[in-house]
Amino acid sequence: MMTSRHNVSASTPIGLVAGNGLLPLLVAQGAARRGLPVVAAAHLGETDRALEGAVSRLLWVRLGQVDRIVRFLRSEGARSVVMAGGIGRVRAFTSARPDLGAVRIIARLRSFRDDHLLRAVADYLAQKGLPVVSPADYLEGAMAPEGVLCGGPLGAEAERDARLGWEVAELLGKADVGQTVVVKGGHVLALEAIEGTDECIRRAGALSGRRGGKGGAPDGVVVKRCKPQQDPRFDLPAVGPGTVRAMAEAGLRALVVEAGSTLLLDAAGLVSAAREAGITVVGRSGRGVG
Secondary structure, three states, rough: OOOEOOOOOOOOOOEEEEEEOOOOHHHHHHHHOOOOOOEEEEEOOOHHHHHHHHHHEEEHHHHHHHHHHHHHHHHOOOOOOOEEOOOOOHHHHHOOOHHHHHHHHHHHHOOHHHHHHHHHHHHHHHHOOEEEEEEHOOOOOEOOEEEEEEEEOOOOHHHHHHHHHHHHHHHHHHHOOOOOOEEEEEEEEEOOOOOOOOHHHHHHHOOOOOOOOOOOOOOOEEEEOOOOOOOOOOOOOOHHHHHHHHHHHHOOEEEEEEEOEEEOOOHHHHHHHHHHHHOOOEEEEEOOOO
């Protein structure tokens, strides 16, 4: 199924392989502000249908239809590709419809870990004349800055929790498992795995008391940072208003992200939601939190 939208301009279009979440829409909007048309391959059951109104042409595909994506993007004149948004890992196990391109990618893999799979997909697209570029190229000002973004400075206990979370997140990233760690009172409550960031936070909330409360001292820290081997073209850590809402539900009061490497999805909305919930948001450099 293909959806037509407004006419493509004379500019070379940007190819977009869209997964779930807000990021694909933000990339399309960012490209549009620069006068660049976008042609998108969107995944059924994953990609928000709002993307249809933000791109020049859109093709709906099932997960694993790699060659169909390549044919579409090349036929529309794309010369580079942004891979934006995730794919639910449970859906990846149950709903994939791999075509010959996907089979060729899988046959070359030594591991099904996220990094290896994404790099293999990027390599295959590049071989087909569609090099993958970073979504940050179209998201001006979207990377988290260093310093306090919202709320007051962390207290001594929260700083200790942040340092522990930072160390554990590095190990988690080296194992290519996830990017998020939740710590409270010196105890690691949850590690991100197949369920994703928000469900990791909610799981921590089920194990956490709610001593902090709105407007109280930061109580329970969510740390999100890059994997040490992170490829900046895809799977960058990202936080947005939904992250803050999940934290508020879980009674967690501080969010520490890696500055310069974490995407802020709707930064204004994130800060507004954090202020409303009494959540402190801090950007820290990749050197650490101490």
